[in-house]
Amino acid sequence: MVKLHIKQGDESLFLIETTCQAEISELIPQIVRIQNGRLKIERLFYEMEELAKHGITLPPNMQGLADEQLSDLNLHDDWEDECVPSGGIIERKDPLGRRNGKAPSEKMAEVINRTRKEAKAKVSKEQVAANLSLTDEIIKDSLDQMRGAVMIVYPMGLPPHDPIRHELENKEDLSGTQASLQVLDGSTTQLWWAGKELQRGKKLQDFIGKNEKTKLIAKLQKKGQGPPSREPVFSEEQRKQMMAYAYRKQEDLKKLETDEDDSYLNSDWADPQALKRQFHGVGNVKWRP
Numbered sequence: 001m002v003k004l005h006i007k008q009g010d011e012s013l014f015l016i017e018t019t020c021q022a023e024i025s026e027l028i029p030q031i032v033r034i035q036n037g038r039l040k041i042e043r044l045f046y047e048m049e050e051l052a053k054h055g056i057t058l059p060p061n062m063q064g065l066a067d068e069q070l071s072d073l074n075l076h077d078d079w080e081d082e083c084v085p086s087g088g089i090i091e092r093k094d095p096l097g098r099r100n101g102k103a104p105s106e107k108m109a110e111v112i113n114r115t116r117k118e119a120k121a122k123v124s125k126e127q128v129a130a131n132l133s134l135t136d137e138i139i140k141d142s143l144d145q146m147r148g149a150v151m152i153v154y155p156m157g158l159p160p161h162d163p164i165r166h167e168l169e170n171k172e173d174l175s176g177t178q179a180s181l182q183v184l185d186g187s188t189t190q191l192w193w194a195g196k197e198l199q200r201g202k203k204l205q206d207f208i209g210k211n212e213k214t215k216l217i218a219k220l221q222k223k224g225q226g227p228p229s230r231e232p233v234f235s236e237e238q239r240k241q242m243m244a245y246a247y248r249k250q251e252d253l254k255k256l257e258t259d260e261d262d263s264y265l266n267s268d269w270a271d272p273q274a275l276k277r278q279f280h281g282v283g284n285v286k287w288r289p
Contacts, residue, residue: 002204003215005128006031009228012125013220014038015133020205020212024198029186030136031220037139038123039182040167044146047164048116052109054092054099056083056154057162085153108153115149118142143168188223195230 002020006013013035018027085104093101103109119142123134147168158165166172174180191198193216198207208214219228
């Protein structure tokens with residue numbers, strides 16, 4: 001089994017397991033699906049936090065308006081009457097004015113927060129350090145858990161304009177947002193290894209050989225951006241160890257230079273006349289130029 005450590009630029013993303021026989025035209029879309037799934041979970045992680053704090057999202061024409069303005073304009077969200085969280089509500093005004101300020105109870109908020117944290121932990125970069133690979137199934141299970149938590153707290157569902165509902169139904173519109181720049185296109189994204197693009201139409205073994213027990217660092221790159229930066233020869237930990245070794249070596253050399261000082265010649269044990277003076281009874285007489 002070949003294990004690929006997927007990066008984008010210098011950022012570590014996740015591990016994925018594949019084989020030397022894998023078609024590059026199939027491998028790249030799989031990697032892109034997992035990465036886009038990770039990004040979706042991160043967006044849901046934030047939105048579900050806000051849901052637990054401040055309730056459902058207001059329609060776009062009501063966001064940012066004060067209560068007096070909503071009253072003067074006679075604006076009312078009919079979905080507020082239907083989207084009532086189970087277990088009651090807690091009034092908690094949204095300082096950004098995006099949500100209706102009717103948060104779920106502490107118990108229901110805990111359901112949301114526990115689930116979103118568990119889902120994010122499954123796809124976090126820490127999984128790389130733990131040597132755990134990601135799969136499509138893990139992404140799907142994480143999203144299903146987040147969907148289930150929302151359904152438990154809001155059994156009547158979320159309003160049609162809520163971004164959490166859009167994400168869970170794959171209807172999110174990210175145009176004009178920073179998040180849209182992070183999403184990858186499976187048909188155009190490139191995969192690079194050792195300064196070479198892994199070209200579609202070929203197999204992974206055409207580039208790395210047939211050794212299945214291999215772990216490689218591969219980098220995702222959007223089409224037209226050119227080759228990504230190559231990995232440094234030494235890792236950060238190795239670089240620190242080398243610097244520490246060089247410092248110790250330098251200190252050792254300084255110590256040796258100090259030891260080469262000829263001041264020891266003034267010591268009693270280095271005086272060839274010390275024994276003679278001792279017999280003559282003048283052993284305590286010292287003279288230095």
